[in-house]
Amino acid sequence: MPAISTRQQQILDFLHDYHTDRSYMPSIREIQLACSISSTSVVDYNLRLLERDGFIRRSPDISRAIELVCESEPDLVEVARVPILGAIAAGEPIPVPEASAYADEDRDSLALPPELTPRDPNNLYALRVKGYSMIDAFVTDGDIVVLRHTRDARNGDMVAAWLPMQEEATLKHFYLEGDHVRLMPANPDMEPIIVPADNVQVHGKVVAVMRRVAA
Amino acid sequence: MPAISTRQQQILDFLHDYHTDRSYMPSIREIQLACSISSTSVVDYNLRLLERDGFIRRSPDISRAIELVCESEPDLVEVARVPILGAIAAGEPIPVPEASAYADEDRDSLALPPELTPRDPNNLYALRVKGYSMIDAFVTDGDIVVLRHTRDARNGDMVAAWLPMQEEATLKHFYLEGDHVRLMPANPDMEPIIVPADNVQVHGKVVAVMRRVAA
DNA sequence: CGTTCGGGCGAACGTGCGTTCTAAATCCTA
DNA sequence: TAGGATTTAGAACGCACGTTCGCCCGAACG
Known part of the structure; x- marks a missing residue:
């Protein structure tokens, strides 16, 4: 429902890609590098918005603790x-x-x-x-x-x-x-x-x- | 093929359980706490063995970067x-x-x-x-x-x-x-x-x- | 007996990494 | 065009967390 900023979509895509070959999430600085962002605070800012809008979930003070909640769409099921x-x-x-x-x-x-x-x-x-x-x-x-x-x-x-x-x-x-x-x-x-x-x-x-x- | 120590099985189980509700991996200290181990070095020691025997994969110097490779068994398929x-x-x-x-x-x-x-x-x-x-x-x-x-x-x-x-x-x-x-x-x-x-x-x-x- | 070895402790070290604060640049909307 | 809201910068700060190192203990072994 909320609009998806270009930056946020870019970050979301990177999260998804990164998570597919490694099975853990990138650090803030890795996101920064991959998305050509010049400051970690900008990453944090956008992650905060993404969490507010329900695209991801974060656990404070825990490294790489980002969970993609939107990515449950292309339904993955344990079989x-x-x-x-x-x-x-x-x-x-x-x-x-x-x-x-x-x-x-x-x-x-x-x-x-x-x-x-x-x-x-x-x-x-x-x-x-x-x-x-x-x-x-x-x-x-x-x-x-x-x-x-x-x-x-x-x-x-x-x-x-x-x-x-x-x-x-x-x-x-x-x-x-x-x-x-x-x-x-x-x-x-x-x-x-x-x-x-x-x-x-x-x-x-x-x-x-x-x-x-x-x- | 390699023998599974009690400790290692315990750790493996905890990794699996932890990963199911959060979608990221526990830190060494969390494993230590959950498995009632009195030192982080013991956890590291056993993780090292688990990696040698192919049960997990680790990325050095990266927080919570443990991947369960044996756990590819419960196959995830897009349905x-x-x-x-x-x-x-x-x-x-x-x-x-x-x-x-x-x-x-x-x-x-x-x-x-x-x-x-x-x-x-x-x-x-x-x-x-x-x-x-x-x-x-x-x-x-x-x-x-x-x-x-x-x-x-x-x-x-x-x-x-x-x-x-x-x-x-x-x-x-x-x-x-x-x-x-x-x-x-x-x-x-x-x-x-x-x-x-x-x-x-x-x-x-x-x-x-x-x-x-x-x- | 001393040696080796698998396994466990505990503490210290150093860095990975989330967080926060200030300030500037950019975008709206009136 | 002024002024608020949004987005971006840069830099510290400080805890989280992986790593390492010295030491201990019991079993196996010669």
Whole structure:
């Protein structure tokens, strides 16, 4: 709302730039130098105005204690980064998450928004869905499913399961009942699959699904 | 890889916490106080080790110039913020996005990860899905759909449509054919709906779907 | 036993850096 | 064009804060 003086805009820009490569703020004298101001008092004067108008916050008597409050605009959010390990399809084995994948930064990864991030953001990985075989879990071709790597599931968990005999990968709700496993589709209109417990490999539990719809 | 001493972990934690509410770093003496260390030299000693092991970076002779390099883990990503306007269910009208909603910051909003963000992040809003009536679009109860507000859709777009006569909201692919509209379910197993063109109100086109699966 | 070494103390030193005061230059508005 | 408000100058002042140096203590080691 208040007008932005040329000087103040210049200072604001410098603050932003400086803060991006170092992660701390410049001193008054550094601002003075960068903005070609001939006195520290002028810097202080303008900083005072910037604070009054709500662009920055300052803590008195503390070095480099300038906080950019306006810069919350281009929204920065803390997100969890999740590696995309590959694809999941009905007829292909589910890729096994290797420990190396988590450290590997140069492979595909996905930014998980806070709304989708579980309490514990560890051991997560993502898979692209290929084909239309996961329809009963409301998942379709092109979707991305986010999984937490785990070998044992608890009843009711939605899991990514590999059925060796059928050579099939699927997403279902997991229920262990004695020596067999019941796999319940998420879609109530569809029938459960019941298989011997030793014919199920649980690769992880589903924590989120993301889909981008073509424009 | 290097062992983390108790002291050093304590300091690291304090650095992180301090940096979250102020956005600058503590001074050596503040670390000393917070971690109950009786000398600044001990703080400096441990900071030196932390820097050697790559946990932090320091700029000599500059106040509070500590950078957390390990803390790049909780990845900061620029995301688009999208207001959540309400719910969409089969029998209820679709909430109309008001201009005010975009400016309104204190209502619910959603952080859209870059992978789901369209080229143009304007006029977006989100709706919670209630009930199981959108199953044919692979959308189920509890999902969040992200829409771009638009009144006219092009053929093939996935749209949120309100059918006044049926009093029904639905997500379908939109095809205008002469004076009637064909609404194709995303699920190929289901039948299209064909209605007169004046019995369709398009409220927006779907750009993304997000689902959090209960643990 | 003396030595080395990781870790902790405490104090002093010197400079980085915010602050303040006076005065001048510039810009408005009447 | 006078005179107030805004902005700029320059220079001290003084605390904040990083740095350094000598010393102590217990464990490991020969």
